[in-house]
Amino acid sequence: MSNGDDSPDSTVPLLAARDLAKAHGRTEALRGASVELAAGEILAVTGPSGSGKSTLLHCLAGIVRPDAGSVSYAGERLDALPEKRLSELRRTEFGVVFQFGQLIPELTALDNVALPLMLAGTSRPDAHARAGEWLERFGVRGQEALRPGEMSGGQAQRTSLARALVTGPRIVFADEPTGALDSLATEQVMTALTHTARETDTAVLLITHDAQVAAYADREVRLSDGTVAPEFSTEATEAAV
Numbered sequence: 001m002s003n004g005d006d007s008p009d010s011t012v013p014l015l016a017a018r019d020l021a022k023a024h025g026r027t028e029a030l031r032g033a034s035v036e037l038a039a040g041e042i043l044a045v046t047g048p049s050g051s052g053k054s055t056l057l058h059c060l061a062g063i064v065r066p067d068a069g070s071v072s073y074a075g076e077r078l079d080a081l082p083e084k085r086l087s088e089l090r091r092t093e094f095g096v097v098f099q100f101g102q103l104i105p106e107l108t109a110l111d112n113v114a115l116p117l118m119l120a121g122t123s124r125p126d127a128h129a130r131a132g133e134w135l136e137r138f139g140v141r142g143q144e145a146l147r148p149g150e151m152s153g154g155q156a157q158r159t160s161l162a163r164a165l166v167t168g169p170r171i172v173f174a175d176e177p178t179g180a181l182d183s184l185a186t187e188q189v190m191t192a193l194t195h196t197a198r199e200t201d202t203a204v205l206l207i208t209h210d211a212q213v214a215a216y217a218d219r220e221v222r223l224s225d226g227t228v229a230p231e232f233s234t235e236a237t238e239a240a241v
């Protein structure tokens with residue numbers, strides 16, 4: 001079978017979750033979910049409302065600890081890491097985009113994108129210069145001075161993507177990034193995200209309920225009642241190759 005012990009490092013998944021379980025009170029959001037993400041891969045996670053997609057993303061991104069199962073990032077067990085190391089990993093290796101962007105409302109687009117760099121110790125002029133380049137890359141050049149409330153939904157999401165990617169993460173976690181956008185803005189956001197991810201070899205884990213959005217991904221896994229539907233398991237994909 002594939003993925004034997006003699007596999008070179010390039011075949012080891014960048015991120016691997018095994019048998020994840022997570023309950024919110026009495027609700028079992030995840031019940032033995034396993035998923036893998038390869039370096040540079042764009043993976044869509046789909047499934048009905050309440051099937052556990054966001055909970056899975058939170059566990060994979062180290063935002064929430066699973067009750068059982070493991071999450072490994074580049075061979076390191078995330079679920080067992082102390083909080084300090086986990087937050088360092090989140091800051092340096094991961095970028096996150098949510099449905100409503102979660103930009104800081106008081107800051108301009110330029111300052112929002114520059115912020116992660118400044119938090120990592122980059123000087124303000126350098127951070128601003130790089131933030132400007134990333135805004136340009138995402139087609140929001142000229143909007144630097146706008147605050148989130150002054151932008152369209154699509155501009156705000158493209159600014160959020162610039163903020164998620166400005167630090168050069170290896171994985172971007174995107175939870176319904178186009179959920180609040182019309183179809184034109186969706187297309188612009190998805191094109192910008194997937195082009196940039198491919199150019200920079202950044203992996204993307206994308207949650208969506210929209211088949212048109214899932215079609216931008218290399219692969220899809222579907223969650224159902226907190227587990228990955230069998231036809232979307234890693235084994236099924238490998239067997240089909």
Ligand SMILES: Nc1ncnc2c1ncn2[C@@H]1O[C@H](COP(=O)(O)OP(=O)(O)OP(=O)(O)O)[C@@H](O)[C@H]1O
Pocket residue numbers: 024025027028029047048049050051052053054055056209
């Ligand atoms: N913080 C919470 N407290 C209580 N229950 C929660 C919490 N977060 C999620 N749940 C429950 O866990 C289950 C899975 O939720 P989750 O948000 O992961 O699903 P989802 O597939 O992302 O749903 P949606 O597509 O509607 O966003 C649902 O039944 C939800 O109501």
